[in-house]
Amino acid sequence: MLKIIICIFCVISLISCNIIVDYIDFETVEADPAMKSVNISLELENDEIQTKTVDLSCTYKFFTDWWAIDYAYFCEQNQAVKIVDADTRVAKVKGTHKELKDNSDVRGFRVNGQSMAYLPKGLNKFFDNLEFLAIWTTDLMEIHSEDLAPFTKLRILSIWENKIEYLEKDLMKFNPKIEYIGFGKNRIQYVDPNVFDLLTRLHTLHFDGNDCYSKQVAGDRIGVLRMIDEMNEHCNSNEV
Template identity: 25%
Template sequence: MPKIFFIACFILSQVLLSSSTNIECNFQGSELYPVIGYVYLCSIDTDPSITTQKSAVINTIDGLATPKRTYNFVHGFFASEKTIHFFPKGLNNFFRHIEFIKVERCGLKVIHQSDLEPFVNLLYFDLSYNSIEVIEEGLFSYNPKLKAVGLWESKIIHIDSKVFDSLNDLSCIWLDNVPCIGFNACEDDEKVRFGIGKVKKQCMNSKFLGFNRDVEELSNDAKILNSGAFNGKLQRFERKLNDSKLSGLFYLREKIDRLKI
């Protein structure tokens, strides 16, 4: 029992130590962006590595907003050429009125619905030039006001067929040089609708969907099977995944790692 308690305390201490992060903002007006115009934003000045761990939570922000423009005036978050493997949590604790998020060339590996949940007023969302491979079902469920989505020059192999259906105000979408598709459309409703139709036809990856269903089944099995039976089933699944062309897909690997905890 003492040994188990010591191990548990050690793991908890490591999580706590790795969960906080600090960012430094250069508060400034943005360039002119389609559908949103100019934005007063936090542009990241932090030295390259920001969030390389899933548990990273922003606990302090350095940088001076002007006396007349407090954090309440900050409507945007911008980062370029930093190291952001996972979208940082806690941003909304400082900036409660975010309408603009642009994280480009940062090595972002994955984006989840839970990452975007705090940003209910989000209008402009751009994660171009990153390593994202999957746009999951319901990604924008908490962001119904979105007008512009940019994902160009990404590694996307799967986009959920319904992910854009709830975005009635979407007027710009950029998906150029994406493995499953290539098109841009902005402020032309007919072209936007046509592009979304192409996404539905070309970006549903059946192999990914099959493996994703298997992972969901494993998640349910973890609750009912004994550890020996579950671990055996998990190992067989991993061998199957390793033999496939999706063996390096981070989105699935992340889910599998959670099952091993």
């Protein structure tokens, strides 16, 4: 009889203990600000992962004096954007086209005075016939061959007044039609010696206002070749 009483007491005690533990755990989770903070942080992190996209807004224009291109229909990005992540993708492009025009007619894309540390990916999904790309005063920090790879028809590359510090090997290997390059007013310290090797049509090169070298040549293929030789002497002694 004593054994039965002891067993019943033990069972009741265990049940009581479990109830108390469950209650304490529940209260701890509900009341602990640290746990709530962790949950909120995880939710925010997931939201950030899901929202690495940007919407662009175009004012469509015609330009009649764009260096190598006589008459160009292009998108002027007109809505303030902020791109701080290298994996940011273009989600959509807004804007009203000129009469009888659509995305396939767009030959150029220009951004001026926006906050764009990196080029957004996927622009070619909207504009696959780009011949000129102009990124001006955006605090652009880097540019890589994969950024330019989709634009095989590119003739003009103008990356003016940004924060580029180096031009990597094979940067323009997918863009052999380039005729005009502008890297003026950046912070370039290093240029790989093969960067311009495939650009047999290059006749204009602006490199003024950079750290390792400052000069520009316009409309002179021979002058550009001489300039590249000089640049190699000054800009590839220290690899980045």
